[in-house]
Amino acid sequence: MTSSLLDLVQIVPGRRRSDDRGWLHVALGASQLPPGVRFGELYIVRSDAPGGRRGDHLHRTMDEWFSVVEGRCTLELLDPTADARRSISLDAAVPRTVRVPAGLAHCLVNEGPGPLTAVAWATGEYDPADVIPCRTAGVTRV
Numbered sequence: 001m002t003s004s005l006l007d008l009v010q011i012v013p014g015r016r017r018s019d020d021r022g023w024l025h026v027a028l029g030a031s032q033l034p035p036g037v038r039f040g041e042l043y044i045v046r047s048d049a050p051g052g053r054r055g056d057h058l059h060r061t062m063d064e065w066f067s068v069v070e071g072r073c074t075l076e077l078l079d080p081t082a083d084a085r086r087s088i089s090l091d092a093a094v095p096r097t098v099r100v101p102a103g104l105a106h107c108l109v110n111e112g113p114g115p116l117t118a119v120a121w122a123t124g125e126y127d128p129a130d131v132i133p134c135r136t137a138g139v140t141r142v
Contacts, residue, residue, distance in 0.1 A: 004084040005104040006077060010034075011088065014067055014095030027067035027097045027119050037063070040124035047073075050112025056135045058105040062124035066090070067097040070117035071110065076136035078105040085136070090118070105134035 015026040040062060045054050058080070066075060072091040075098055078084070088098055089111075100106045110116035124130065 010099035055107035
């Protein structure tokens with residue numbers, strides 16, 4: 001079996017608590033992080049149009065974690081060094097978070113019918129020199 005960055009993708013369960021005020025989505029807890037991981041940025045990713053793509057790039061040095069809080073999407077992944085591909089379905093109704101390691105191209109594709117909102121956390125602050133465009137389209141669904 002060929003070694004690929006895809007082997008380093010990690011999926012962890014999340015939690016959603018609802019009451020009459022709304023909901024609280026717990027995407028990631030400290031106990032779910034690998035040892036020595038540092039904090040960089042926390043941000044929100046939004047796509048209003050079904051079929052909309054957010055990403056299609058990789059990061060040279062930072063990992064990212066993604067958790068959908070509204071809607072559903074396909075997280076397309078591509079290891080350009082091994083030409084290995086994978087996709088992961090994410091849905092706000094089934095809270096979980098996916099770790100995408102540095103060097104792995106990724107894209108959130110809004111599966112509709114409405115908007116997609118995801119929480120993303122990175123191990124580094126945004127640096128345009130760390131971002132390399134890399135289209136992930138055409139992945140094999142698993």
